[in-house]
Amino acid sequence: MKRRFGPDGVHLFDRSTGLNMLIDEVRIPRHQWSAAPRQVSIALTNTCDLACSYCYAPKHRAQLSTPQLCHWMDELDGAGCLGVGFGGGEPTLYGRLADVCAHAAERTQLAVTLTTHGHRWDAELIARLRGAVHFVRVSVDGVGATYERLRRRSFETLRERLELIGSSFAFGLNCVVNADTVDDLTAVAELAAWHGAAELLLLPESPTVRTTGITARVAAQMEEWVLAYPGPVRLAISEGWTAGLTVAIPLPREAGTRSYAHVDATGTVRPSSYSTAGQAIGADGILAALERLAAQESA
Template sequence: MKFRIGPNGVHLFDRLSGLNILVDELRPKEAIWSTAPRQVSIALTNVCDLHCAYCYAPKHKASLHTDQVLGWLKELDTEGCLGIGFGGGEPTLHPDFVNICKRAAGETQLAVTFTTHGHRLTPQLAERLKGSIHFVRISVDGVGRTYEEQRGKQFASLLRGIESIATLAPFGINVVVNERTVAELDALSELAQEVGASELLLLPQQATSTVASMDGVVSRALQGWVSNYVGKVRLAVSEAGASGLPTCDPLPDERGLQAYAHIDASGMLRASSYSPACVKIEDAGALSALKRLRNTFEIKRETQS
């Protein structure tokens, strides 16, 4: 098992089983806390063959180089990061996607996950990825016609992709919650159970250049649905959309860049994919960029106070 030291104790994690153990009787001094975020997401490419209006990903072409990514992962692994999530764009469109996943799993102790629209997950691709992936997230925004109108792809094609994913690794379903999908959360919960998903991740819609954030009516409907949920699939929610929802955080003192960071396809380090504040990861590496970003936030807080 890999361990991580933080303000809430010593966190033990097994990437194969997904088992987490927190030894919270121990309260390590800040000087020995792990310096890397617990989880880091990396947009391998901005390229995507879908054109969803609510997508936050930048639309300019950019992709990361394999050796560059692996160098960052080894740094993060050494300093206590537990898992890496590849995204985009559509990560399977990165020309070296399979090799990056294989090397990440083989050359680090990180849990390797990725988020996909699922339409490129053929049985052949799933077979090539086996042994390198510990969890997959598949985006399913609505069912049937709702999905097809929002994503521009056949729902039947998605279901075939899910079949392939189910042979690869444990997986969860993500749903962007907006005025179209909030009424289909029951159907999505049923779908998640039918296909064997272990988690239903709720992503309340965030503002982009083309859509507004989830409004109050949808927010109240989501809160009501979660409060009355009796499904068997575990619910989770994005930190950005968790306000007003009953959540349980086992690591309440591990916040901000201690918990999470995002690297975009241009090699910019951010607090999240939505955060405008960023620093370029230069030759000194990811941890140097992380220190500079933390300093930026500290200076901002001191200025505001």
């Protein structure tokens, strides 16, 4: 199991099973805390073959260099990071996806997750990623006609892809919650249970240059649904959205960039994928950029 040291104690993590253990009886001196965030999301590319109206990803062309990315993963692994989450854009459009996943699996102790729309998955891609990806998150915003109107892809084809992905990987569903999708939450949860998903992650829509984000009325409707939810699939919600809900916070002292950071497709590290604050990752590496970002945030 990989060890991580922080203000809450010693965190042990097994990437193969997803098991987390916290030894909180131990107090770790500050100078021994792990330097890297616990989790880092990485946009491999801005390219996507869908055009969802509520997408927050930048639309200018950009993608990361594979050698640089592998070096950053080595740095993060050595500094106590537990996992990287590859997204985009659509990560399956990144030409060397299998190479970077294999590097993480074979050369580091990092857990690898992918966030994908799922439509490009086939037997060949699964064979290339099997053993190098530990969890797959499939974006499913609504079901049936709602899904097809928003994503402009066949819902039945999506279900075929979920069966294919679930045959080889642990996986979960992500659902952006807005006025279009909130009435489909029960059906999305049933879809997750039917296909054997381990988790349903709710993502209240964030404002973008094109959208205003989730409204107070829809947020209240979502919270009412969560409080009444009886299903078997574990629910999760994007960090920072806790109004009206009781959520588990196992590491309360590990906050900000000590907990999470995002790297965009230009090689800029940010506090989150929505943040305008950031620091370019230079020749001195990702940990140095994270230090500059922390200083910028506290100034």
